[in-house]
Amino acid sequence: GEDVEQSLFLSVREGDSSVINCTYTDSSSTYLYWYKQEPGAGLQLLTYIFSNMDMKQDQRLTVLLNKKDKHLSLRIADTQTGDSAIYFCAESTYSGYSTLTFGKGTMLLVSP
């Protein structure tokens, strides 16, 4: 079955880089996503990556994918206090339909 694992908590100082890691088990995953959830808010799609890509960069965000190890990471450069949120990794589970399997989320706390 599919399983997505994330570390639960990360604390960084403002201006540092944050790296949030995720591992997944479904080798047929075609797309991997990062979502952000701020307190009391919905899920905001941050970025996604095709499984045949190694890296994707979008402004302060860099996604790295190691398909051999089924490891995904999200790097946030110059982390700001406004980046404090829960970050979810998700894989697109190919059962013929595009449902998402989520990790439990990583709470990122950015201190001034």
Place this chain on the structure above:
Amino acid sequence: DSGVTQTPKHLITATGQRVTLRCSPRSGDLSVYWYQQSLDQGLQFLIQYYNGEERAKGNILERFSAQQFPDLHSELNLSSLELGDSALYFCASSVGGRGRSGNTIYFGEGSWLTVV
């Protein structure tokens, strides 16, 4: 703003009752998904509809049902509610319905359900 609209935003109801959550997908999106977020289970996929037809089913209880109407909005019906059904229910939408199509899934802000 993702373009996915959910109502109500908050709902408090008693055990044994029935509620309906409503979702309007982004303009042009044919697929609607329902997810449940709770502290113990995390984000769980419930069900997917594509252009009015059920496409995929996840961990949806028999007490729960959903449908997608011709105008593409969707409703999630929760009946015989129990305390454990208290959760944040998300609706999401996407253009297509198949995993390999580059489908980007956008989420609404959720409906907070509290069962007392």
